[in-house]
């Protein structure tokens with residue numbers, strides 16, 4: 001089987017996860033990586049041998065043997081690499097948020113159409129079995145049409161030092177905005193949001209957003225950076241969907257595997273997003289990358305993800321930011 005050739009730009013913490021996941025897919029070959037921080041690039045090349053590495057993106061874009069590029073640069077630095085990749089004939093996976101600027105996201109979509117390549121948003125919850133099983137049970141005999149959607153995402157306080165570089169709505173809530181749009185199969189018409197700045201930063205560390213969809217579905221999205229490290233809960237998430245015929249619920253707190261170490265304390269182990277067992281990587285990130293490579297192989301567009309939904313998600317995120325800042329309800 002012909003291997004799909006992949007390049008990755010941006011090898012920070014999540015870019016390295018992309019690299020690990022691609023390396024665990026037998027039908028994929030990572031041929032080139034690009035990272036403009038030279039000391040970070042050295043760290044990566046010490047762990048992964050045999051890759052062509054670039055600290056200068058110009059040489060990376062000259063490669064004509066790459067089928068798919070993962071863009072895993074900073075949240076506000078996605079546009080340029082996405083455009084360069086599309087214009088040089090490569091399919092693209094762009095990490096969330098695809099952009100924090102609506103016009104940039106529209107530009108990405110138009111350029112992908114113009115050059116006959118796909119640009120897939122990195123909304124990996126669509127590849128997490130827990131979220132995907134709820135999706136499949138909605139709108140049919142299982143749960144029926146959704147009425148109310150609650151999505152919570154809490155992360156550790158220590159991460160806020162880095163990720164306050166982007167508004168919480170784009171860093172955390174954007175995952176759940178996409179999930180709500182996916183589940184509701186509709187567009188948001190009204191937004192009311194509330195933010196709190198418990199740690200005194202410019203962007204809220206606690207954010208509540210109420211969304212009303214055109215078809216009447218309600219969604220409440222709760223995002224925060226307030227989990228103390230000593231809680232041992234790197235991901236404290238909850239989902240509850242009420243449909244006309246039933247309810248779906250899961251939460252990551254008090255469920256799944258925990259390791260209690262003398263030194264480490266209690267650690268809740270990820271078994272869904274990106275984890276290693278038996279020397280191989282598993283989880284939603286790998287599922288997503290494998291799916292996109294399979295779409296390239298089959299010559300089909302990746303319909304499990306939706307760039308129009310991602311664009312609408314950015315409109316909703318801006319409305320949330322504006323509502324939390326002004327105290328007004330926003331109509332889209």
Ligand SMILES: NC(=O)c1ccc[n+]([C@@H]2O[C@H](COP(=O)([O-])OP(=O)(O)OC[C@H]3O[C@@H](n4cnc5c(N)ncnc54)[C@H](O)[C@@H]3O)[C@@H](O)[C@H]2O)c1
Pocket residue numbers: 009010011012013014015034035036037040057072073074075077081095096097122123124171
């Ligand atoms: N889907 C998910 O669950 C998930 C999880 C974590 C992060 N992310 C997203 O992934 C992206 C990266 O996040 P991160 O946590 O890895 O950030 P990071 O700061 O750890 O890494 C970003 C890296 O990109 C490099 N970079 C920036 N611009 C570059 C350029 N033009 N050329 C080459 N390298 C460049 C930086 O030097 C840095 O090493 C963000 O959009 C983030 O929101 C998604």
